[in-house]
Amino acid sequence: MxxxxxxxxxxxxxxxxxxxxxxxxxxxxxxxxxxxxxxxxxxxxxxxxxxxxxxxxxxxxSPRSRAAVSRYRSVLGEPESVISRRIGDLECEALCWPVPLWPDLRFEVMVAPNGVVWNEWLVRAPDSAAPELRTLEDLTPWSCTVDEAARAFAPARPLEGTAPTRFGLAFTAPDAGGVRRECVAEFTWGLLQRVAVDG
Structure with a gap:
């Protein structure tokens, strides 16, 4: 802390x-x-x-606002890690900072080659085990990140969020009885907040 x-x-x-x-x-x-x-x-x-x-x-x-990466560096200090990632034909950098409130997560900022930030959210720390997501009952608030839910219940369809820091996923997942249900999961800053189940 x-x-x-x-x-x-x-x-x-x-x-x-x-x-x-x-x-x-x-x-x-x-x-x-x-x-x-x-x-x-x-x-x-x-x-x-x-x-x-x-x-x-x-x-x-503020009219004198810093560029997003500079702002994060000024607030959070130097990133714990800077990793090169290829997204399609684009070579990006992922800057990650620890978040003491969630020790198993990192705050990740994805930066394009021109310095523009195009994504800012919480991700699982590289040395932390991802949660086991098998059924709807495993999808509790704050239990997983966007990427983890998308992988566990592929294919998942991304949805536009209701605010800049929000993100949605639509997918099908089994309930405790094995019945597959249509779901929409809502995330804030990349962390699961709630799941709505159709029917």
Whole structure:
């Protein structure tokens, strides 16, 4: 966990702890109880979480806003890893930072050759075991990432999210009785939030 429990003041530097509060703020719409437990674990108030989100939004909208990669480096420090990845014909870089609230995950920023960030979300850390996803009952909130659900229940169809940090997947998965059901899973910052089952 972070050594400093309290987030930076509004006049101070935006810290990695503040950034975790931004992630949580977006997840509160779907899983208030999990966010509440995480907030207590971090030792912060609802007001702290709102203030961190307000400052983050101000940073994004400022006319003097840094490029996305520079902003993440200024807030989170140097990435833990930088990995080259080929997406089709495009050679990209994946920058990853640890997230103390979720030790088994990393915050990944995908950067195109021209420096433009085209994806920002949570992924499984390379040395952490992926969850076993076999049925709908395994798809509990915060249990898996987009990539893990897509692999477990292939073929999955990506869906446009309802907000910039949200993402959806449509797929078929068996329930506990083995009946295959049509599902739509919703993710925030790449982490599963809820699953809607047709019928």
């Amino acid at each position: 972070p050594s400093a429990k309290r987030p930076a003041s509004s006049s101070g530097r935006f810290t990695p702890l503040d950034f975790q509060l931004v992630l949580l703020r977006r997840m509160a719409d779907h899983n208030g109880d999990l966010v509440e437990a995480a907030r207590h674990e971090l030792g912060v108030s609802i007001a702290d979480m709102r203030e961190a989100n307000k400052r983050w939004q101000a940073m994004l909208r």
